[in-house]
Amino acid sequence: MEHFAVSKSGVSFQDMSNGVHLNLTEAIDRKVNPRLQILKQKMISMGYTEYDIEWTIQNNILRVTVKPER
Numbered sequence: 001m002e003h004f005a006v007s008k009s010g011v012s013f014q015d016m017s018n019g020v021h022l023n024l025t026e027a028i029d030r031k032v033n034p035r036l037q038i039l040k041q042k043m044i045s046m047g048y049t050e051y052d053i054e055w056t057i058q059n060n061i062l063r064v065t066v067k068p069e070r
Contacts, residue, residue: 032062039066 043051043066050069055062
């Protein structure tokens with residue numbers, strides 16, 4: 001996995017008419033992606049290259065779990 005970027009078409013939503021998808025896309029691009037790039041750099045510097053990422057939302061908090069790739 002080389003990039004943490006989430007493509008705009010890679011996220012699906014039930015209701016596309018209310019603009020929520022635009023807000024989520026913008027939040028991912030501006031807030032989440034830079035932090036994930038920093039995490040990626042730290043993982044590579046520690047020698048971790050084979051891993052999976054699991055996204056979870058709990059109590060309105062986005063949690064990213066990094067696990068060894070199987």
